[in-house]
Amino acid sequence: MFKDPDVELMVRFQKGDEEAFQRLFNKHKRGIINFIYRFCQDRGVAEELAQEVFLRIYESAHQYRPTAKFSSWIFRIATNICLNELRKAEYQAKIRTSSPSGQSRWEGDSELEDRSRQSAHSLLETKERRERLRRAITKLPERQRIALILNIYYDFSYREIAEQIGCPEGTVKTLIHRSKEAIKQAIMPTLE
Amino acid sequence: MSREECLKVKENVSAFLDGELSAQERQHVGGHLRLCSLCKKEYEHLTGAVAIMREWHGISPSETFDRQFQKKLQKQRRRLRRGRGRIPAFIQHLPAPYRLALATAMSLLLIVLGGLLLIPKPTYLNPYEIGLARNLDLLQNFEVIRYRDGLENFDIINAMDELNEAT
Secondary structure (H helix, E strand, O other): OOOOHHHHHHHHHHOOOHHHHHHHHHHHHHHHHHHHHHHHOOHHHHHHHHHHHHHHHHHOHHHOOOOOOHHHHHHHHHHHHHHHHOOOHHHHHHHHHHOOOOOOOOOOHHHHHHHOOOOHHHHHHHHHHHHHHHHHHHHOOHHHHHHHHHHHHHOOOHHHHHHHHOOOHHHHHHHHHHHHHHHHHHHHHHHO | OOHHHHHHHHHHHHHHHOOOOOHHHHHHHHHHHHHOHHHHHHHHHHHHHHHHHHHOOOOOOOOOHHHHHHHHHHHHHHHHHHHHHOOOHHHHOOOHHHHHHHHHHHHHHHHHHHHHHHOOOOOOOOHHHHHHHHOHHHHHOHHHHHOHHHHHOHHHHHHHHHHHHHO
């Protein structure tokens, strides 16, 4: 009936099928947590806001229209939550206390250490590159950050990103160009 | 290669990498990269930076994530049930614009009904009261009217004249 299986699940949930909602939650929770985590780089805040995203979907299910991809809809909600909630003092304080400057860490490094067969030197290089990248992403203006994350990690087209951020496609092209340039400049020393 | 052309290509190189250019633009940028070593190097740096970004696999949800969410969801369900209990089902299932229109119509209806209550009601009189109102001026001249018949009776007038003359 629907090309996108998530749309079908959402329509079933609209009709009262709670199991369909649980399936959507299980399928997308990791993606949404990581979207917010890459944006704010705080696990606690990312998980809290990801839960907020799913609660909002649960509450506003009746507003969903199966005209677009489900992933576009869910990431639009996540984008709004990132842009609105993270400005609140409550979250700003949490982010400040959980990752004080100079002591910030990149979660996922342990994963890298476990599976890596790299030499100590190249491991150090990788870590430095990641740290530079992390800092460069944090410094990007909010909309550039969102556009870049949606483009690099979720493979959304410029048109889809434009819908999610609520701006023209040409603006998205500029946002992504500028953000990639900034990241390139930041990690350039490790590239040569 | 002119500097202007290099700058123009630089602006499009990210979209080129993402496959977001038209066929003509793609051909133009691709052709330039083949010929310009400086732009080619920039392009390679960009692809390298994107590859490093893609290395960041992210995190797995913590063990407590699902449990915490289910708790919040239960709370939400209770709240929604309480809220929805007061709203008829057909309204709950209406799309948002229709619900807004319905709410506006209901508000207008309430305002109109409220306005009607504020307009003073007309007072209804019984026939006696209507008669009384119509002849109110007569009532005020009651004393004159009382003797009206007498004043028009010539015998009485003559008798009164005679009485006046005698005195």
